[in-house]
Amino acid sequence: GWNTPVGEGGASLSGGERQRVSLARALLKRAPIVLLDEATAALDPHNEAFVQAAIQRLMQHSTVLVIAHRLPTIMAADQILVLDEGRLVESGTHAHLLSLNGRYAGFWHDRQRAGGWRLNAQAKPC
DSSP states (O other): OTTOOOOGGGTTSOHHHHHHHHHHHHHHHTOSEEEEESTTTTOOHHHHHHHHHHHHHHTTTSEEEEEOSSGGGTTTOSOEEEEETTEEEEEEOHHHHHHHTSHHHHHHHHHHHHTTOOOOTTOOOO
């Protein structure tokens, strides 16, 4: 709530809470340009959903530059730029980049395959 102590520079806030405060400030300020660097990388599913919704609202009135390895964060972007060792190698929408079957598509498919990966607690010791 409004009376919650946050500490100097938000020191007593969790990472997810700090992300939400930063996004709320950008929304309230109506910042014309917002840079998000790995905005959802360390968030739990609840906070990630909140941040995704805030990013969508920001995109309505701001130019939002998102740096992300978690591809669901950028799927709805108007333009995705794929960099490899600092060089632009592909650009387009999510659907267009998948149709190219290039770096982005490979990265996307690798992440999709890894999505269901789990450690097997039943594994036998060596």
